[in-house]
Amino acid sequence: MDTVLISEVGPRDGLQSVKSTMPTTHKLAWIDALASAGLREIEIGSFVPARLLPQMADITDLVRHAMTLPSITVMALVPNLRGAETAIATGIQKITIPVSASEAHSQANVRKTCAQMVDEVGRIVNYRNAHAPQVKVEVGMSTAFGCTLQGAVLEDDVVRLAEALAEAGVDEIGLSDTTGMANPAQVRRLFKQVRDAIGDRTGAAHLHNTRGLGLANCLAAYDVGVRTFDSSQGGLGGCPYAPGASGNVVTEDLVFMFEAMGVHTGIDLEMLVAARAILTAGLPGEPLYGMTPDSGLTKGFVYADGRYPLNIQLLSVNGTCA
Amino acid sequence: MDTVLISEVGPRDGLQSVKSTMPTTHKLAWIDALASAGLREIEIGSFVPARLLPQMADITDLVRHAMTLPSITVMALVPNLRGAETAIATGIQKITIPVSASEAHSQANVRKTCAQMVDEVGRIVNYRNAHAPQVKVEVGMSTAFGCTLQGAVLEDDVVRLAEALAEAGVDEIGLSDTTGMANPAQVRRLFKQVRDAIGDRTGAAHLHNTRGLGLANCLAAYDVGVRTFDSSQGGLGGCPYAPGASGNVVTEDLVFMFEAMGVHTGIDLEMLVAARAILTAGLPGEPLYGMTPDSGLTKGFVYADGRYPLNIQLLSVNGTCA
Numbered sequence: 010m011d012t013v014l015i016s017e018v019g020p021r022d023g024l025q026s027v028k029s030t031m032p033t034t035h036k037l038a039w040i041d042a043l044a045s046a047g048l049r050e051i052e053i054g055s056f057v058p059a060r061l062l063p064q065m066a067d068i069t070d071l072v073r074h075a076m077t078l079p080s081i082t083v084m085a086l087v088p089n090l091r092g093a094e095t096a097i098a099t100g101i102q103k104i105t106i107p108v109s110a111s112e113a114h115s116q117a118n119v120r121k122t123c124a125q126m127v128d129e130v131g132r133i134v135n136y137r138n139a140h141a142p143q144v145k146v147e148v149g150m151s152t153a154f155g156c157t158l159q160g161a162v163l164e165d166d167v168v169r170l171a172e173a174l175a176e177a178g179v180d181e182i183g184l185s186d187t188t189g190m191a192n193p194a195q196v197r198r199l200f201k202q203v204r205d206a207i208g209d210r211t212g213a214a215h216l217h218n219t220r221g222l223g224l225a226n227c228l229a230a231y232d233v234g235v236r237t238f239d240s241s242q243g244g245l246g247g248c249p250y251a252p253g254a255s256g257n258v259v260t261e262d263l264v265f266m267f268e269a270m271g272v273h274t275g276i277d278l279e280m281l282v283a284a285r286a287i288l289t290a291g292l293p294g295e296p297l298y299g300m301t302p303d304s305g306l307t308k309g310f311v312y313a314d315g316r317y318p319l320n321i322q323l324l325s326v327n328g329t330c331a
Numbered sequence: 332m333d334t335v336l337i338s339e340v341g342p343r344d345g346l347q348s349v350k351s352t353m354p355t356t357h358k359l360a361w362i363d364a365l366a367s368a369g370l371r372e373i374e375i376g377s378f379v380p381a382r383l384l385p386q387m388a389d390i391t392d393l394v395r396h397a398m399t400l401p402s403i404t405v406m407a408l409v410p411n412l413r414g415a416e417t418a419i420a421t422g423i424q425k426i427t428i429p430v431s432a433s434e435a436h437s438q439a440n441v442r443k444t445c446a447q448m449v450d451e452v453g454r455i456v457n458y459r460n461a462h463a464p465q466v467k468v469e470v471g472m473s474t475a476f477g478c479t480l481q482g483a484v485l486e487d488d489v490v491r492l493a494e495a496l497a498e499a500g501v502d503e504i505g506l507s508d509t510t511g512m513a514n515p516a517q518v519r520r521l522f523k524q525v526r527d528a529i530g531d532r533t534g535a536a537h538l539h540n541t542r543g544l545g546l547a548n549c550l551a552a553y554d555v556g557v558r559t560f561d562s563s564q565g566g567l568g569g570c571p572y573a574p575g576a577s578g579n580v581v582t583e584d585l586v587f588m589f590e591a592m593g594v595h596t597g598i599d600l601e602m603l604v605a606a607r608a609i610l611t612a613g614l615p616g617e618p619l620y621g622m623t624p625d626s627g628l629t630k631g632f633v634y635a636d637g638r639y640p641l642n643i644q645l646l647s648v649n650g651t652c653a
Contacts, residue, residue, distance in 0.1 A: 155629055155630070155631070156630070157630055159630075160629075160630040160631035161630075161631045188629075189626065190629040190630075192588060192591035192592045193550050193588070193592060194591075194592040194593060195591075195592075218622065219622060219626045220584060220587055220588075220622045220623045220626050220629075221546055221581065221584035221587070221588070221621060221622040221623060222546060222584070222587075222588050222591075224543055224544060224546065224547040225546040225547045225549070225550045225588060227547070228515050228547045228550055228551065229550065256622075256626075259543065262542060262543035262544070265542055265543070265544070266514060266515065266542075266543070266544050266547060269514035269516075269517075269544075270514045270515060270516040270517075271516060299543060300540065300541060300542045300543040300578075301542045301543060304511065304541045304542050304578075307477055307482075307510075307512040307542075308477070308478075308479055308481075308482040308483075308512075309477070309482035309483045
């Protein structure tokens, strides 16, 4: 029985794309519900100044609480050394750094060249080594499959950047389809090439559903050995039509796909869908995406580990939990 | 450069799932637009008594017109010998017969056992051989991946049914995920087994997006040699939440996936999306699905055959054609 790690990025990637700010009480309840549903890695926020990202102002409270949940790896995004220092001081277990594969995107996003970001990552790794060697450092390579500013991103550039980051001491390097431009053949090619270059340090697939290819791209990545997948409950914040919006892969549909294929995620879909109630309460009016919650599980559905669901219907007729 | 055939089933599978009836003028315009956009096989309706399916009452007019378009294979669904006789009399080029892999579904749908349907198919093939040997006979095997009535459908049953239909003289036998229960591993297994049994007579993948797995399942089928894919423009009629609704794969997103992968479909996405105007005019209020029309093509997009689009934006900001 193969196993994959679903890395839930809704509390960071989802919430930062939503206009309103989810109250801290709801975020805490959501994190609890995600952990109870079996999520084992949760990206709970970003260490970015609150004046820049008010949705993430309560990150320290979230970390403090999340660290009491033994079943999860608590992860947060840090864009630079300063953020990494703050994050590490909270006792967090894993930090993730976004590094753009596209020079244009790197400049637009963080006003650094790709090479300058590699240097920054090196400084973060050195700080981690000196002060908190148990903390995992991941890089998510943004625009690895294409950039809305520069268009195509050369696959050689992606591979060389992955090598440079591995050289700098990063524990795992994943590829992110920030702009939803990836196709399955490209996903297979690129992850294969990166794995040939950096081996076991090949990390997560962070794929988007901007053009409907999210799950096909996840399947393609799985086919070439990827075993960690970023996704967002309800595809939160994932209005794929708005320029710059995220279009995240929906956790519920991704979990259904894997479990139906006999691949173990450890996630209970009934409990996960029940957690939607927290989202609708904490972000009133915010649309949630995904097909499986409404369609329910299939008749005769069995989880990969042999468990049966209590009820194949996940949501009641009026859209609340069954 | 690999090539796939997209078989557009919107005018039949889509329209029969929609409550209102599209006016004949719009249907004719739609068929013209589909042909102009490069679709090469169009399922234009069903030969079913008009009192049972009023949406299909104008089928003979549609066939007469469609037969004037040299670039397309004109196909229609026939549920029995009587329908086949009527269809063949119109001069149609291809007929498709739905045969359920699930006994429960067969009884509920046509009040025959699977074996009785195989006999009916044999009679249709014999009639074709005697009266119109140029007409192609296809079977779409419904509920091949699972049934909402009986649950799991044994893979052996699917293979044996395929063999029986090939024995009966059917030209191609495709597998249909009528209930949207398929997963990619199952799709690969089943199409491989069917191809091992009946070889070149292995036909189309008719997959649904009921749980978000439509394109992942199409990719899986492509991986094991399937080269014909049924889909519906705008996922028409594809409200996947309503019990019994179709949840068809969206043609626009499917075409984007293949072309982005370098697989030739022959379809012009700009012209195809422009045809949506006919749908919105002919079926006011009917929701259209799919991501690619709103997101547009990717920056730097090139069709598999080397053509560039005129404009990567497919729809204007207010949802009309760009």
